[in-house]
Amino acid sequence: MVWQRPDGRQPYQVRPISFHGGFTRFAPGSVLTKFGDTQVLCTVSVSEGVPKFLAGTGKGWLTSEYRMLPSATQERQARELLKLSGRTQEIQRLIGRSLRGAIDFEALGERTLTVDADVLQADAGTRTAAITGGFVALAHAVSQLLQQGVLERSPLSGQVAAISVGLLQGEPYLDLNYIEDVAATVDFNVVMNQDLGIIEIQGTAEEGSYSRTQLNHLLDFAEKGIQQLLIFQKEAISDWDQLLPVN
Numbered sequence: 001m002v003w004q005r006p007d008g009r010q011p012y013q014v015r016p017i018s019f020h021g022g023f024t025r026f027a028p029g030s031v032l033t034k035f036g037d038t039q040v041l042c043t044v045s046v047s048e049g050v051p052k053f054l055a056g057t058g059k060g061w062l063t064s065e066y067r068m069l070p071s072a073t074q075e076r077q078a079r080e081l082l083k084l085s086g087r088t089q090e091i092q093r094l095i096g097r098s099l100r101g102a103i104d105f106e107a108l109g110e111r112t113l114t115v116d117a118d119v120l121q122a123d124a125g126t127r128t129a130a131i132t133g134g135f136v137a138l139a140h141a142v143s144q145l146l147q148q149g150v151l152e153r154s155p156l157s158g159q160v161a162a163i164s165v166g167l168l169q170g171e172p173y174l175d176l177n178y179i180e181d182v183a184a185t186v187d188f189n190v191v192m193n194q195d196l197g198i199i200e201i202q203g204t205a206e207e208g209s210y211s212r213t214q215l216n217h218l219l220d221f222a223e224k225g226i227q228q229l230l231i232f233q234k235e236a237i238s239d240w241d242q243l244l245p246v247n
Contacts, residue, residue: 033133
């Protein structure tokens with residue numbers, strides 16, 4: 001029996017994806033990222049100075065925070081105030097690790113970039129949307145800093161995008177929505193750069209196990225999805241050639 005996707009997509013198709021730049025006024029970079037019904041507001045702020053372990057090195061830093069609004073899901077979730085859940089901490093660390101792979105910290109100088117990912121609506125894939133949209137917001141922020149003369153050259157060293165893949169009834173599917181995410185026996189989040197080099201893979205079998213062949217098929221699907229996302233990102237960044245002239 002073949003899994004029928006609720007929205008009629010082919011197994012290898014991503015959801016409708018869009019980036020709405022300049023979504024907020026004050027952050028140097030702000031992008032409303034939509035992966036189907038998943039909507040994540042990605043903003044990038046810049047501050048002078050770096051964590052103590054980098055002070056005096058001439059290198060900058062990038063960190064991330066991730067939150068989900070109470071009404072992002074069907075049932076209201078309590079706000080995380082004094083103590084973050086393990087899930088939230090895991091996701092924001094993933095976002096930070098992933099996007100640090102796109103930055104030349106010497107070119108940034110002793111400044112800190114903070115990527116905030118706020119989930120407005122969740123239909124699975126919030127972390128992959130946050131990483132993919134976070135890169136676009138990062139590029140917009142760098143563009144503004146260059147225009148303002150804060151930076152002499154672009155610190156962007158590459159692209160970063162992320163996508164989910166999973167096994168449904170033994171077959172691979174790309175960019176899972178919530179119904180598929182719940183039903184999947186294997187669920188992966190894959191982060192790659194512009195060369196399709198792997199930055200991080202998060203994957204587990206919810207039921208039983210999976211074979212090496214199935215893993216290869218999942219990664220093949222992830223590559224196809226990442227290739228599409230890289231194109232969408234470039235289309236959302238008007239001065240791409242000035243920010244990353246080598247690509």
